[in-house]
Structure formats: C-alpha cells, structure tokens
Amino acid sequence: DADVTQTPRNRITKTGKRIMLECSQTKGHDRMYWYRQDPGLGLRLIYYSFDVKDINKGEISDGYSVSRQAQAKFSLSLESAIPNQTALYFCATSDFNGGPYNEQFFGPGTRLTVL
Amino acid sequence: RKEVEQDPGPFNVPEGATVAFNCTYSNSASQSFFWYRQDCRKEPKLLMSVYSSGNEDGRFTAQLNRASQYISLLIRDSKLSDSATYLCVVNPGASGTYKYIFGTGTRLKVLA
Numbered sequence: 001d002a003d004v005t006q007t008p009r010n011r012i013t014k015t016g017k018r019i020m021l022e023c024s025q026t027k028g029h030d031r032m033y034w035y036r037q038d039p040g041l042g043l044r045l046i047y048y049s050f051d052v053k054d055i056n057k058g059e060i061s062d063g064y065s066v067s068r069q070a071q072a073k074f075s076l077s078l079e080s081a082i083p084n085q086t087a088l089y090f091c092a093t094s095d096f097n098g099g100p101y102n103e104q105f106f107g108p109g110t111r112l113t114v115l
Numbered sequence: 116r117k118e119v120e121q122d123p124g125p126f127n128v129p130e131g132a133t134v135a136f137n138c139t140y141s142n143s144a145s146q147s148f149f150w151y152r153q154d155c156r157k158e159p160k161l162l163m164s165v166y167s168s169g170n171e172d173g174r175f176t177a178q179l180n181r182a183s184q185y186i187s188l189l190i191r192d193s194k195l196s197d198s199a200t201y202l203c204v205v206n207p208g209a210s211g212t213y214k215y216i217f218g219t220g221t222r223l224k225v226l227a
Contacts, residue, residue, distance in 0.1 A: 040219060042220065104215065
C-alpha cells in the first residue's frame with residue numbers, strides 16, 4: 001500500500017463549489033504539506049503543518065484552508081472554487097532528523113478542474 | 116530573479132550518452148539541495164541529495180558550487196528509463212525550516 005494517499009485522484013467541479021482534498025499517510029511523519037503544480041510554474045507551497053496544532057500558510061494560501069485532523073491526516077479545502085485553481089495538487093510528508101536534509105514523500109496527486 | 120532556475124529543456128539525447136543539467140539558486144545562505152525526478156503526471160520522488168563535497172549514486176553524480184550558486188546533475192550512460200523531468204529543490208533556510216523551493220524542472224528525453 002502507498003505510504004501517502006490522496007483522495008480523490010481526479011475531480012471536476014464548478015465555479016463557486018466547495019471542495020475538499022484529503023491526504024493520509026502511514027509514514028508516521030509529523031510534517032505535512034500541500035502544494036499545487038501548474039505548467040511552467042513548478043510546485044508552490046499552499047500550507048504546511050509541523051504537527052496537529054501547528055498550521056502555517058505557504059506562499060499561495062489565498063482561497064484555500066486546511067485542517068490537520070490527526071498526525072496522519074491533512075485536508076485541503078477550496079471554499080469557493082474558481083477556474084484559476086485548476087491544477088495538480090500534491091500532498092507531501094517529511095520527517096525531521098535535526099539537520100537540513102529531510103526527504104519529502106509525495107502522494108500521487110489530485111488533478112482538479114474547475115469549470 | 117527566480118529563487119531557483121532551471122533550463123526547461125527538453126534535452127533530447129541518444130541512449131548511452133552523458134547529459135548534464137544545472138540549476139542556479141539566488142539565496143547564498145541556502146542550506147540543502149536536492150534533485151527530484153518526476154515522471155509525466157506522477158508525483159516527484161527524491162533522486163539524490165546534493166552535498167558540499169559532491170556525491171555519486173551509480174550513473175548519477177551531483178555537485179554543488181556554492182561560489183557560483185548552482186548545483187548540477189550528471190547522468191552517464193543514459194537509459195530510456197531516465198526520460199523524465201528533473202526538479203531542482205533548494206531549502207534556503209536554517210536547519211528545520213519548512214521551505215523547499217522547487218525549480219520548474221528540466222525535461223530529459225532519452226532516444227533509442
């Protein structure tokens with residue numbers, strides 16, 4: 001079984017709808033991240049969480065919110081979806097080993113289309 | 116100037132060739148560096164970390180040049196299976212900080 005899972009894998013929705021993307025991990029990592037990927041722009045950080053009580057905005061958090069329900073679960077919500085939120089969304093986890101080299105493990109991604 | 120810059124490619128090379136990519140970063144205080152591999156429509160996966168002294172993993176060699184603020188990835192004896200996008204990732208902060216800056220990727224096509 002995959003260590004980092006995302007649901008749904010694909011979603012088409014309409015402008016103005018609320019949508020939630022879910023991420024679960026079995027790696028036991030405290031740190032979890034949400035990114036979006038757009039052609040030509042690379043991965044950009046939306047939100048990150050270092051533990052259940054620690055939630056932080058990334059570089060492009062406007063229009064998004066998150067919930068860390070447990071160490072293993074981190075959900076991303078679009079309160080009122082708009083077409084420019086059409087993108088590939090990745091959840092990632094990482095451990096923290098006390099040094100600067102901490103590998104990130106990504107989920108398979110959610111392809112979201114907002115019409 | 117972008118924080119992390121890569122040539123988008125594509126680099127089209129024949130099987131067996133040697134190919135090298137560079138990636139420049141703007142923050143001279145950056146602490147750690149990585150190369151990730153991403154196959155089409157798949158998630159990124161760590162290929163290798165890049166250490167100050169340079170490091171090698173089989174056919175792959177990564178180097179860091181702090182003076183000129185770039186990292187490089189060398190692939191020897193290219194295989195068809197090496198076709199992918201290679202993402203340069205930089206952590207600009209001190210140990211423990213969250214921020215990973217991703218380049219837009221360099222696309223490699225290995226041709227039969």
